Amino acid sequence: MPVSATNSKVVYDAIKAAGVRLVSALPETWLVHLVRLADEDPDMILVRLAKEEEGVGISTGAHFAGLRTALLMQNHGFLQSINGIASLALLYKIPLLLLITDRGTMGERDPWQTEGGKYTRKVLDALNLVRDELNRPDEVRGKVAKAMTLAQSSLSPVALLLGRDLMWEEPTA
Secondary structure: OOEOHHHHHHHHHHHHHOOEEEEEEOOOHHHHHHHHHHHHOOOOEEEEOOOHHHHHHHHHHHHHOOOEEEEEEEHHHHHHOHHHHHHHHHOOOOOEEEEEEOOOOOOOOOHHHHHHHHHHHHHHHHOOOEEEEEOOHHHHHHHHHHHHHHHHHHOOEEEEEEOHHHHEOOOOO
């Protein structure tokens, strides 16, 4: 599988370093190693979701219990979770760290992924959510730490888009 296990570990280590103790996710190709790492880590709580919007409620409850969380989702899942983000996290000032696989952008080969990539940034902007992109392993730790700091200080969701250059390794011939 061409999903980068090495860079997934870099992302996982960064979210742990930012104090995350609960991760919620659905199965998704680019997230496979992140979900496995969380599942194998006795210090991490992994909540497997039926739909992404559930993660907003779970992270809200965890926030009130004093835990830092990360929601791992594909951009289609982000689009599906808008109701929870708008009517719960934004309304009640809940810090969320959203790690969104940036599918449907340049280089996408799967036709079913292309539509989400057209709208993800526009919807993040419409919701007034701060966002940044993770494309290189050397920038991950710092950007994750800054995103968590901003989410906590602003009591608002903050999104990091996991780019193809970070998450995908093209097979060599």
